[in-house]
Amino acid sequence: MSGSAASHEVLAFVEAASGQKLRECYQCSKCAAGCPLGQAVDLSPQQIIRALQLGQAERALDSRGLWMCVGCQTCVTRCPCEVDLPRVMDALRSYALATHRPAALGEVAVFHRVFLKSIELLGRVYEVGLIGGFNTLSGHLFDSVDLAWPLLVRGKIKPLPPRIRARGEVAAIFARAEARRAMEATR
Amino acid sequence: MNAYSYYPGCSLHGTAVEYGLSTEAVCQALGVELREVDDWNCCGASSAHVANRWLAHGLVARNMRLARATGLRDLVIPCAACFARFKETQAALADPETAAAIEEVAGGAVPRDLTIDPLLAILSEPGLLAKLQAAVVRPLAGLKLAPYYGCLLTRPPEVARFDDPEDPQTLDRLLRVLGAEVVSWPGKTACCGSSLALSRTEVVLDLSHQLLAWAEEAGADAIATACPMCHSNLDMRQGQMRRAGKGDHALPVYYFTELVGVALGIGNSELGISRHLVEAAALLGRVPAGTRS
Numbered sequence: 001m002s003g004s005a006a007s008h009e010v011l012a013f014v015e016a017a018s019g020q021k022l023r024e025c026y027q028c029s030k031c032a033a034g035c036p037l038g039q040a041v042d043l044s045p046q047q048i049i050r051a052l053q054l055g056q057a058e059r060a061l062d063s064r065g066l067w068m069c070v071g072c073q074t075c076v077t078r079c080p081c082e083v084d085l086p087r088v089m090d091a092l093r094s095y096a097l098a099t100h101r102p103a104a105l106g107e108v109a110v111f112h113r114v115f116l117k118s119i120e121l122l123g124r125v126y127e128v129g130l131i132g133g134f135n136t137l138s139g140h141l142f143d144s145v146d147l148a149w150p151l152l153v154r155g156k157i158k159p160l161p162p163r164i165r166a167r168g169e170v171a172a173i174f175a176r177a178e179a180r181r182a183m184e185a186t187r
Numbered sequence: 188m189n190a191y192s193y194y195p196g197c198s199l200h201g202t203a204v205e206y207g208l209s210t211e212a213v214c215q216a217l218g219v220e221l222r223e224v225d226d227w228n229c230c231g232a233s234s235a236h237v238a239n240r241w242l243a244h245g246l247v248a249r250n251m252r253l254a255r256a257t258g259l260r261d262l263v264i265p266c267a268a269c270f271a272r273f274k275e276t277q278a279a280l281a282d283p284e285t286a287a288a289i290e291e292v293a294g295g296a297v298p299r300d301l302t303i304d305p306l307l308a309i310l311s312e313p314g315l316l317a318k319l320q321a322a323v324v325r326p327l328a329g330l331k332l333a334p335y336y337g338c339l340l341t342r343p344p345e346v347a348r349f350d351d352p353e354d355p356q357t358l359d360r361l362l363r364v365l366g367a368e369v370v371s372w373p374g375k376t377a378c379c380g381s382s383l384a385l386s387r388t389e390v391v392l393d394l395s396h397q398l399l400a401w402a403e404e405a406g407a408d409a410i411a412t413a414c415p416m417c418h419s420n421l422d423m424r425q426g427q428m429r430r431a432g433k434g435d436h437a438l439p440v441y442y443f444t445e446l447v448g449v450a451l452g453i454g455n456s457e458l459g460i461s462r463h464l465v466e467a468a469a470l471l472g473r474v475p476a477g478t479r480s
Contacts, residue, residue, distance in 0.1 A: 036378035072378040073342035177242035
């Protein structure tokens, strides 16, 4: 796959950012058993941890499972070792994004990017812009378009974007957060 | 009078507009004052924490500061997803080094004395529950409901600190107080697919179809929820499920606040019942009209 990432560097970033010790996992697979996305992933949560333990960070970074995780928190709730897997997933994705690594599920990364752009510009989520931006950038031009009219007439989406007053404050939070992430990922 | 600072979040102004309407109507009827946080920003929802935890914490921290600026120490959040993000940041603030970093990113001090609760917890406090019970004028007699908590109200338990993560009961109790029958079903805390709705729609259709099927098999007339993400996946996408060959559902999904409102005798339009994609008024029409006292 694309890009090379030294496994020990990835592991160090993930353990620091997530606050988790991956060695504590003894592979009981309770997380995989309870994962609601078990049917839809290549690597299960347990296998993602295993890849990291074995020094195969790229397998974890390039997996579909990494981007499929929605953070339902079932795994961490049941883990006998209290490994916070959703935080591990977040840290891995954060590393992938900070190092401009292509995501195995590109459309999921696009969704997050468009969603965050809306907050950065407006302070809030603008659904029409979100759907339009996602469809354009992902190439799924007509996805969810069947819902647009029913949602508009019910007042569930609004044609004009919401805007908070202190947009500058929010943009500054984005900038400072980005600087901190970049510092950590290249340390 | 109970007073809370109130963080509606983006959904209650958008796709979950009926959750916002019914929250305000019900709180007013029960004498719960909601003071909306001024100029709040999005909590970062399901995206900020994926990209950068500092961004997730920074966005929440600004809201926490504004919430405290209302002069109230108790913050209520109806949206389960916003609630989870706030609690995550609150938990992170317990570590002094992390807290200093969060305050740097947020651009100022973040209050440590804020209590953060989901609306479901507030309305289920013994005092308010008793008040609610006494105020029911139109019991939801004959209505069979599947209580749906979803993921983020109760998980992870050390962060959410609300009810039991595998078999929660708060919503069950509340629905019984309203006079409804609560069905036993396996979907209580199962995931609907959440934020994959746009990016991996087929996954959401599968998981949400499963939830609707479970509720139907349990004999439920409807599902009751406290999460805008769950509601939009379950209510908005039944047509797409049908076209994808995933069931032939026509199951109403209500916010628990709508059901509280109906039991209090508040009208459908005030509660936003007509805003659902799956027709939701007819079922409520079967509930005998109450006598307003």
